[in-house]
Amino acid sequence: IPINVKEFSIDFMMSTSNKCIQGMAGVCFVICNKDELEKLKDYPKRSFYLDLYSQYDYFTRQRQTQFTPPVQTIYALRRAIDELLQEGTENRYLRYRNNWQTLRKGITGMGFRVLTAPADEANLLITILYPEDPNFDFNMMHDKLYEKGYTIYPGKVGKLDSFRLAVMGAIDHSDISSFLGELRKTLQEMGVKLEQLRSDDSPSAPSSQ
Structure with a gap:
């Protein structure tokens, strides 16, 4: 389904590795407006594991996920994306x-x-x-x-x-x-x-x- 992020003024859009991407369930990702994401730095924390800014900050500094990633699901997602690009x-x-x-x-x-x-x-x-x-x-x-x-x-x-x-x-x-x-x-x-x-x-x- 076509989604124009700029036209709809979307700052945060979340999706998963399954559904239309056709990968295995288990990976969630967020497409963010970086300026708006940076504003979350001082926002009161309500969750440790699901703290989006903390995940982003850690990955930016360490180039690694903050917690143990579902490696097999990420590999499956990569393959699913390749298949999506091949099909169009x-x-x-x-x-x-x-x-x-x-x-x-x-x-x-x-x-x-x-x-x-x-x-x-x-x-x-x-x-x-x-x-x-x-x-x-x-x-x-x-x-x-x-x-x-x-x-x-x-x-x-x-x-x-x-x-x-x-x-x-x-x-x-x-x-x-x-x-x-x-x-x-x-x-x-x-x-x-x-x-x-x-x-x-x-x-x-x-x-x-």
């Missing part, structure tokens, strides 16, 4: 968008309701509402798909009965299509009637154009 950020975003279009069209085509409208989504993940079919059981669906090699994160949005599917990672539209096929089979095995999943006010699938 625009190409990666286009791949994610293609994945998202394939997934959203397939999900809504089965009758699932999606929480947000296409215009409000970042093309990275989709939040799907539980259907009202009495035969639907998320845990059962989760476990059956896990046995077939697919993992669904069981997180909800607040108390809303929902689950999320992401399109990030080293996957393309063919992987998404394979998942959709297994999802359809799984729902049929559970006795879920796909044509009855969607209510009349459900959003329609986006165009693949």
